[in-house]
Amino acid sequence: MRLALREAMLGFRRAPLLSVLGIVTIAFSLFSVGVFALVALNVRDAIRAIEDRVEIRAYLTAGTEDDQVAIAVSDLESQPGVAKATYVSPDQALERAKKEFVAFGDEFEDAVLPGSIELRLKEGFRDPQAVDKVATLLKAYPFIDDVRYGREWIEKIYRLRSVAAAVGGGLGVVFALAAVIIIGATIRMEVLARAREIKIMQLVGATDGFIRSPFLIEGCLKGLAGGVLALLLAYVAQVIVSGALGYADVRFFAPWQALLGVVAGAVIGVLGSLMSVGRHLRQV
Amino acid sequence: MGTTASPRGPGIVRFTKVALEYPRRGTALTDVSFEVAKGEFVFLTGHSGAGKSTILKLVAMQERPTHGDVRVTGYSSTTAKRRDIPKLRRKLGIVFQDFRLLEDRSVEQNIAFALEVIGTPPGAIAPKVARLLTQVGLASKGTSQLHELSGGEQQRVAIARALVNDPLVLVADEPTGNLDAKATSGIFQLLRDINAAGTAVLMATHDLSLIHRSGLRFLALDRGHLVYDGDDASRLATA
Ligand SMILES: Nc1ncnc2c1ncn2[C@@H]1O[C@H](COP(=O)(O)OP(=O)(O)OP(=O)(O)O)[C@@H](O)[C@H]1O
Ligand SMILES: [Mg+2]
Numbered sequence: 100m101r102l103a104l105r106e107a108m109l110g111f112r113r114a115p116l117l118s119v120l121g122i123v124t125i126a127f128s129l130f131s132v133g134v135f136a137l138v139a140l141n142v143r144d145a146i147r148a149i150e151d152r153v154e155i156r157a158y159l160t161a162g163t164e165d166d167q168v169a170i171a172v173s174d175l176e177s178q179p180g181v182a183k184a185t186y187v188s189p190d191q192a193l194e195r196a197k198k199e200f201v202a203f204g205d206e207f208e209d210a211v212l213p214g215s216i217e218l219r220l221k222e223g224f225r226d227p228q229a230v231d232k233v234a235t236l237l238k239a240y241p242f243i244d245d246v247r248y249g250r251e252w253i254e255k256i257y258r259l260r261s262v263a264a265a266v267g268g269g270l271g272v273v274f275a276l277a278a279v280i281i282i283g284a285t286i287r288m289e290v291l292a293r294a295r296e297i298k299i300m301q302l303v304g305a306t307d308g309f310i311r312s313p314f315l316i317e318g319c320l321k322g323l324a325g326g327v328l329a330l331l332l333a334y335v336a337q338v339i340v341s342g343a344l345g346y347a348d349v350r351f352f353a354p355w356q357a358l359l360g361v362v363a364g365a366v367i368g369v370l371g372s373l374m375s376v377g378r379h380l381r382q383v
Numbered sequence: 384m385g386t387t388a389s390p391r392g393p394g395i396v397r398f399t400k401v402a403l404e405y406p407r408r409g410t411a412l413t414d415v416s417f418e419v420a421k422g423e424f425v426f427l428t429g430h431s432g433a434g435k436s437t438i439l440k441l442v443a444m445q446e447r448p449t450h451g452d453v454r455v456t457g458y459s460s461t462t463a464k465r466r467d468i469p470k471l472r473r474k475l476g477i478v479f480q481d482f483r484l485l486e487d488r489s490v491e492q493n494i495a496f497a498l499e500v501i502g503t504p505p506g507a508i509a510p511k512v513a514r515l516l517t518q519v520g521l522a523s524k525g526t527s528q529l530h531e532l533s534g535g536e537q538q539r540v541a542i543a544r545a546l547v548n549d550p551l552v553l554v555a556d557e558p559t560g561n562l563d564a565k566a567t568s569g570i571f572q573l574l575r576d577i578n579a580a581g582t583a584v585l586m587a588t589h590d591l592s593l594i595h596r597s598g599l600r601f602l603a604l605d606r607g608h609l610v611y612d613g614d615d616a617s618r619l620a621t622a
Contacts, residue, residue, distance in 0.1 A: 295483070295485065296485065296496075298483070299483060299485070299496070299497065299500075299544075300500045301469075301472070302443070302472060302477045302483075303472065303473075303497045303500055303501055303544070303547060303548065304469040304470070304471075304472035304473035304475075304500075304501055304548060305469060305500045305501070306466070306469045307465070307466075307469075309500065
């Protein structure tokens, strides 16, 4: 183990430029993934905030009896996914309109607004399909005239989120692969530079694991360094972006997410070196 | 006379109808069978390309036979897994014509490296290095750099390194091939001493006079065939 650590450190000193290149590649790839992840995180936050306002409004035909509506309201509230159903009578609607449009207060004096039922949905039931389902339910009541909800709006946001996730994930995989290959190439140079030593190790009876370990440690250390660097870059980017947007609650990674990123760096480093050492050991 | 002049104990190396074909290059060995007893000294001789190195590579399981079986200190080429090979190698010592030392390190460091690799406890390394250097007659050269040594001395370092495992079998591929007559007899005497202490030695060589003078058993190879196995030096000419 001591020997392995020493050899691993020797690798850094023997090829400092290549080592730095490898670390920077890992950092760059993780940074790209990290930026997408941050965007996705913040978009998700934004969607949550919008979703909180998702509501369905069902307008009633004029002259609908109050007790008919009361039954419908309690019916609806017992439906899965419905958080709250509220009856807004024509009078209340008029009150609200007056309050919201104070400037036009007089215009509303004699207006007759339709009564309506307002529905709020539970979290997890705000995606387009779930909203559709509730809307269909509403339309089944004979006294419901029209059902309004931000259907297109909701669908657009959801599509945006899927696209962002796909692009982020795809780029993440591509960059991670590139990092594995570059780290692999770096370690391969190390392996070739030390081919003679490796040969001697094999002749005196070193196990494959023993020969591999300094390279794996080297790959792991480089990956960790790359991960930490990526985290720093992402943090700087986050500070700059939230400064530019002018509001402070642009979210950064939670500690466990940051840790996951650094660990991913280590995994990339280990995979890269495993690949090239493995190939070398199979050849000899 | 017979071909079995050497006393044969239980075989520590046994080749049974061994053939090796290199892809595209053709046949390197054909139907080779022989046995080496514990503590025996056996030469391998024959023209260039006859298959001497190939036999030694098979002993160290750097190659596996295409046909037949190679059995070395209990490991069979037919059944040994890749992870068995390090275990086998820890019972062998291997020496080459070109020494294969680490040029950028001192004599001591070369031997210490091998000891570290096989997991010798750090405290035990320095005394063992000293003991091995004494054994090969280089007690005063431990701190020398390799380029300060003669060829014969470098080969002694390589032999000391081959002894780190206290081998049952020492495999030497033309260990005197790059050395003058004086250095050659020195190295040969060292191998004889190691052999006298109980290690079987398999040594490939072109040096027929060395075989002749020693009167030891030799295997003569010709284009991959084993054509003579015995100690009748008069048969050397035909080999
Ligand atoms: N790695 C290899 N790939 C293909 N052919 C090989 C390989 N190693 C050896 N050979 C062939 O196998 C045959 C035997 O070679 P080997 O090295 O055993 O001969 P040798 O008796 O040791 O010769 P020399 O005295 O020149 O060292 C030769 O024809 C050689 O060309
Ligand atoms: Mg040879």
